[in-house]
Amino acid sequence: MSDPTMTSYGAWKSPITADLIVQGTISLGQVALDGADLYWLEGRPLEGGRNVLVRRTREGKTLEITPAPFNVRSRVHEMGGTSYLVHQGRIYFSNFADQRLYTQTLTTDPVPLTLPAALRYADAILDGPRQRLICVLEDHTIADREPVNTLAAVPLEGTEVAPTILVAGNDFYASPRLSPDGSQLAWLTWNHPNMPWDGTELWLGEVTAAGRVVNPERIAGGKKESIFQPQWSPDGRLYFVSDRSGWYNLYRWQAGQVEALLPMAAEFGEPQWFLGQSTYGFASPTRIICTYSQWGTQHLASLDLTTGTLEPIATPDTAIGGLQVTPTHAIFLGGSPTEFSAIVRLDLATGQRELLRCSSDLVLDPAYLSVPQAIEFPTDNGLTAHGFYYPPQNRDYLAPATERPPLLVKSHGGPTAATSTLLNLRIQYWTSRGFAVLDVNYGGSTGYGRAYRERLKGQWGLVDVNDCVNGALYLVAQGKADGDRLVIAGGSAGGYTTLCALTFREVFKAGASYFGISDLEALARDTHKFESRYLDSLIGPYPERLDLYQARSPIHFAEKLSCPIIFFQGLEDKIVPPNQAEEMVEVLKQKGLPVAYVAYEGEQHGFRKAENIKRTLDGEFYFYGRVFGFDPADPIDPVEIWNLTGA
Incomplete structure (x- = not known):
């Protein structure tokens, strides 16, 4: 190995290219078991983001199940979630294009099961004795009316069948779960x-021989208690996760009472953005395998229900999701700062860990990878906030000793979500080119308890911005970042934080908004049902507090912007319509500030096509290069930048 070359930050040549990232990477999700067979979804950027159902047999053979153009993806709540079910080799799935349920076997092509109507299905379970599916149904059949959510049954036999409503009356439903003997149905609403994550209710009803749900009873939850993942044990007891203590902990419904299993300052649950999320499962009636989060890192453990003892399970994985459990194995999506997300099978007896499918086949020299450092830094009101700091890292380069690196601050989406330490090439893209990165878990993020999560109550656009700003200034004071080259970027809700920081504060010198929110009032008026009242808690009730919506909307204060910004936008985005970005762009043009706008046909809220993911990564890097005056080491297709001579 030759000695490192002395070169300024930002001009380092990296093997982690945008082409490499999109060509070698897929997304993995929705792991499910059917006897000895394992199933999962693969999101493939090179196929336009199509979600493909894949099967792995007991012999280890991997087979693609759903043929093109089928795309296994539900749009219930717009966010979707569990979109397929497999039972004894028969598959039932939601198809993205028409949202109908389809069925197929391992040897036949998909055929429609449900009517061609404006109905959406998700989170289905099998009711074997009654030969039907029970699922979340979302009815969009009447225009100009809010969609109606219910729990419904769909017969397994026939074609173009109609659903039967089982439970209705509330705005939202999730997690229908049938007891092992089929006599009781639990659900969330x-x-x-x-x-x-604010408040849900756990209900339990009896199921008659004819399939009706009768005598429903609320057994846990309320307006200020969030319930997550109700699940029946093999011996017919109902378990769930609740944050009634201030932390998402495990509980059991027994003899008409709620029983805490393991009070602990840790999060055994997650924000329920998607239907069907799973953080625990049963290896036996007396043993739970679970994952929990503490201070941004996830852990795997075994809970003995007889003794109440929690035993850690050794694994290098620091990000764990989609946990499925058998008597002998735990199967989950796992990864670490140096390992890509993968489907992991872990032997519960021996601890042997096997990677069944990796999200990337790339083999990278770890000398090019930046390992995140968890940091806790002071922020407003005498509090502290959290994040992960990634220093610049590239074995081939060093920067002059007197130079400090540019810092990219990333504000995650949600905002009720969190970032993790999972190996992310879209971060390594930056650090291997000489940027430092701060991935902020600002107040309002999950994984740190309910009190931390509720810091954002009524304070969105304030607390998150302060934490991003204070995190950046903390690293400047530590000598780990150049105060004259601080940039911030984020998507969706993170894009809102980004635009607020650039509009109302004067710390960052440039920024990038990915489908970021600039007009809160428009979001409150026009967004989909699931998030249509989200801002009531984050900002205030609308329209009663119109003053707050206007005061915290960057679009009304664009004249305060004083630095260059690049915008990336999907033209079919229904959550944050393109006009929000376009109005900001026009104001910046008129102000004479450097601004770029990259819009994508056919993309919605988030980019799925390989060519657009590549264009976004390279385009943002190119933009900062022109703004800060460094030359990227590789040729990059230029992005049109208005008013660049004024930079």
Whole structure:
């Protein structure tokens, strides 16, 4: 190995290219078991983001199940979630294009099961004795009316069948779960203005021989208690996760009472953005395998229900999701700062860990990878906030000793979500070119308890911005970042934080908004049902607090912007319509500030096509290069930048 070359930050040549990222990477999700067979979804950027159902047999053979152009993806709540079910080799799935349920076997092509109507299905379970599916149904059949959510049954036999409503009356439903003997149905429900992490209710009803749900009873939850993942044990007891203590902990419904299993300052649950999320499962009636989060890192453990003892399970994985459990194995989506997300099978007896499918086949020299460092830094009101700091790292380069690196601050989406330490090439893209990165878990993020999550109540656009700003200034004071080259970027809700920081504060010198929110009032008026009242808790009730919506909307204060910004936008985005970005762009043009706008046909809220992911990564880097005056080491297709001579 030759000695490193002395070169300024930002001009380092990196093997982690945008082409490499999109060509070698897929997304993995929705792991499910059917006997000895394992199933999962693969999101493939090179196929336009199509979600393909894949099967792995007991012999280890991997087979693609759903043929093109089928795309296994539900749009219930717009966010979707569990979109397929497999039972004894028969598959039932939601198809993205028409949202109908289809069925197929391992040897036949998909055929439609449900009517061609404006109905959406998700989170289905099998009711074998009654030969039907029970699922979340979302009815869009009447225009100009809010969609109606219910729990419904769909017969397994026939074609173009109609659903039968089982439970109705509330705004939202999730997690229908049938007891092992089929006699009881548990489910989650909640109403506007709550989001599921604010408050949900766990209900239990009896199921008659004819399939009706009768004698429903609320057994846990409320407006200020969030319930997550009800699940029946093999011996017919109902378990769930609740944050009634201030932390998402495990509970059991027994003899008409709620029983805490393991009080602990840790998060055994997650924000329910998607239907069907799973953080625990049963290896036996007396043993739970679970994952929990503490201070931004996830852990795998075994809970003995007889003794109440929690035993850690050794694994290098620091990000764990989609946990499925058998008597002998735990199967999950796992990864670490140096390992890509993968489907992991872990032997519960021996601890042997096997990677069944990796999200990337790339083999990278770890000398090019930046390993994140968890940091806790002071912020407003005497509090502290959290994040992960990634220093610049490239074995081939060093920067002059007197130079400090440019810092990219990333504000995650949600905003009720969190970033993790999972190997992310879209971060390594930057650090291997000489940027430092701060991935902020600002107040309002999940994984740190309910009190931390609720810091954003009524404070969105304030607390998150302060934490991003204070995190950046903390690293400047530590000598780990150049105060004259601080940039901030984020998508969706993170894009809102980004635009607020660039509009109302004067710390960052440039920024990038990916489908970021600039007009809160438009979001409150026009967004989809699931998030239509989200802002009630984050900002205030609308329109009663119109003053707050206007005061915290960057679009009304664009004249305060004083630095260059690049915008990336999907032209079919229904959550944050393109006009929000376009109005900001026009104001910046008129102000004479450097601005770029990259819009994508056929993209919605987030980019799925390989060519657009590549264009976004390279385009943002190119933009900063022109703004800060460094030359990227590789040729990059230029982005049109208005008013660049004024930079």
